[in-house]
Amino acid sequence: MTLTKEQTAMKDMYTRTNSELLGIILGVSEDSLNVRGLSDIMDHPQAILGIGEKKAEKLYAIREVTKRLMEQPAQRMTSIKSPEDAYEYAKAKLQYEDREHFAVIVLDVKHHILAMPIISIGSLTASVVHPREVFREILKYPAVAFIMVHNHPSGDPAPSSNDIEITKVLVNAGKLMDIPALDHIIIGRGKYNSLKNMGMID
CATH class of the missing domain: 3.40.140.10 (Cytidine Deaminase, domain 2)
Structure with missing residues (x-):
């Protein structure tokens, strides 16, 4: 079965490292990010080398969207x-x-x-x-x-x-x-x- 472009892109994301995914989200090279565990990054992003105030704000927004998505089954x-x-x-x-x-x-x-x-x-x-x-x-x-x-x-x-x-x-x-x-x-x-x-x- 031939995958659509969207399905191919989604499948590609599964193979990416945490550093690569954050680099894509923030629009920076993964080499510029000193990445630790994902939970640490989302809780204290400005403690990570390469993440300033604006990029931290974007990560906080992503964390809140993710949290709301996780809440949906619970709300039902x-x-x-x-x-x-x-x-x-x-x-x-x-x-x-x-x-x-x-x-x-x-x-x-x-x-x-x-x-x-x-x-x-x-x-x-x-x-x-x-x-x-x-x-x-x-x-x-x-x-x-x-x-x-x-x-x-x-x-x-x-x-x-x-x-x-x-x-x-x-x-x-x-x-x-x-x-x-x-x-x-x-x-x-x-x-x-x-x-x-x-x-x-x-």
Whole structure:
């Protein structure tokens, strides 16, 4: 079967290195770019030799377009049936953030998704979360349950002692409010942990 010019061009892109692809996007020689991992480039482009303010702005725009494309399947998801569903819904919004973002997926009686408000934005290693702020957001909706989600900018989704402590606090608060916390999903780069699956939530 003969490929069209468009198909040939797309196939050619699959074989290109990261340096070559960035060179094409930015209109520069790949030799002028000191390229490291793609995630580092997209998070901190001006730290790369050969990328100035205008080229960095173009990369930020590409990152945002890519993020929105990744969100589209998640936006079509209407209910949460498993930890993996929660991860798939939240990952496009959170996994590439360079600071910790703590959010909750608010669910109705059939575990349909009502909203996913961001509660707190913290540092590279931690976010500060107060139960009153969490429930202030949850109570804006006819919520029956919620799932905690947050990202680890390091890419490692292993729970910290602070993650475990805030999970206990919010699980107990949920019991008092009769709006149970079903899980706490920690999002890394391409992987996640479910504190329920780890036995930390009943």
